[in-house]
Amino acid sequence: MTPYYKDDLITLHHGDCLEVLATLPEASVDAIVTDPPYALGFMGKTWDKQPDFQDWCRMWAVECLRVLKPGGHMLAFGGTRTWHRLACGVEDAGFELRDQIAWLYANGVPKSLDVAKAIDKESNNSRARKLEFTEWMRSTGITAREINEATGTRTGNRYLSSKQQPAIPTEAIFDKLRPILPKVPARIEKLVTERSSGKFSAFARRTDRKVVKRNIDNQATDFDLRVVNAGTPVLDEAKRWQGWGTALKPAFEPCIVARKPLVGTVADNVLAYGTGAININATRVNGTDGRWPPNLTIDGHVAADLDVTTPGGRSRFFPTFRFEVRAPTRERPKVNGVAHPTVKPLALMRWLVRLVTQPGGTVLDPFAGSGTTLEAAVLEGFNAIGIEREETYLPLIMQRLRRIGDVPFNFEGGTE
Structure with missing residues (x-):
């Protein structure tokens, strides 16, 4: 399959991930970090509507399992109402569910029926x-x-x-x-x-x-x-019934932490493939001498509340990433009036790819969206492969990739 774009670090494919993944070599990527559709019909988008969501997740996860090296990790975000289907599909595909990372934020917008x-x-x-x-x-x-x-x-x-x-x-x-x-x-x-x-x-x-x-x-x-x-x-x-509604305000998103089964022990697998472990030192809170990376990340608003209500400023225990309902202009590509509606913070995605990818490794995102994961991977020194089905989002990815060189990484653990 001819890529939509390719250079020394990035390969971008235009097409359905099930079809494109089938063309990738077996055991060719070190990690998968992705934000797939949540099957919630977000903003009426057809790409966020999957009738049999769990089976669909299983199908693309099977291909992801094949292209991952043994012991390779997959981090996949899910919606609070449908992540269990994502988890079941990923597990049914053959992955081991290792953990879950909760991304907490304070300024989500409630969408409740009055x-x-x-x-x-x-x-x-x-x-x-x-x-x-x-x-x-x-x-x-x-x-x-x-x-x-x-x-x-x-x-x-x-x-x-x-x-x-x-x-x-x-x-x-x-x-x-x-x-x-x-x-x-x-x-x-x-x-x-x-x-x-x-x-x-x-x-x-x-x-x-x-x-x-x-x-x-x-x-x-x-x-x-x-x-x-x-x-x-x-x-x-x-x-x-005044004051009654149907939904809580969104304040977190779960991220599945899954791993392809090892070949032998962790030590054997790491030595053979460079995968199977997570990079603790590179993701510590407040630098390499900081605290152990937790399975919970927060935004600045949550951090401020923690510091007010707990002695000593407990936000220091957690990685902190800025969250805005609408990502800042710099992180939200827009071409001909088109922008992606669900953009994750760049700093968060950099932390995630660094957590599960060996130096010089290759990160795959089968649902590239606006290309945040691809940008994060390149900025962290990794190679990146992206797949995006929606043609309207391809120019957004290209705009993002063209300006990669001038983005400083300002993650400082408890403050950003």
Whole structure:
């Protein structure tokens, strides 16, 4: 397979990792450090949707196992809701699960459904009820012009619409229509009564006071606008569930630590292949004389909180990496308006590749994304192989690789 890009240190392939991995030689890489899709459908991206996630993980992990040298490590990030499937797939492929690294951060963004709002919206946006009303209105043969003339409003189209903004009038407006309508069925009478009572919260929508002031002159007779504070439940059922949601704020991501089975003892394997162990001294907190690398890393916010609440500044026990919801411009390539939505901190990825790769070794990332792992590997003195399926992300990787030479590494353990 012809690489998309290749130089003395980096090889980048464009294609599905299952297909590209099959072309790589057996036992040809020292370590795999990657951030695969989490199967959460993040931002609606198709690459983050795998129907049978565990089996898919097993399939690419089988190929990763083949191309790794005996004793080679794989570090793979996972989502908190799906990492167990990742772990099972990796284990089923033949890897040994050695540990898990937790990457903690303080400023994740919660993505929870507001239950009270959902209850209001469910009733408010009862489109089926509105369409039932407008369908009956159309069946009478009445026109929007006739409705406007009878009611003194300009909203006749909404009482006939089958698509855009169908509506049910208040009882006051509907009473003005009765003289030009046939006998009204009981089900339609009920819809009008319920609409006027505010039973359906869409009929009592949250409205900003300025919006009411702008619209009141020409539509107040049609819409009974009520002003409530943003976020205030309207229905009694919604009020009961105010403050309830469906998800916690994300504050950590797990990273699977897996190893290909050894050939002989650890010592035998290290001597034969240069793999099978982790580089403790190169990843100590605060340098080569620092503390033993833990299976937990933190960001600056967590570090600050630890130092406030514990004597002696306990953040000194943990590697600290900056985390931002949106990575800084320098670490977030953007080409023609396209940027990758899930970019890991460069310093974190440098620490990880250094942890599991022998000097001069080769790091593989089968899900290259914007190329953070590739950049990290090269900056640490390793060779790198990347695979990326999405064509739109290839220019991001190339932009990142072109500027590798001018990035200083400023990891200082407890502070960065």
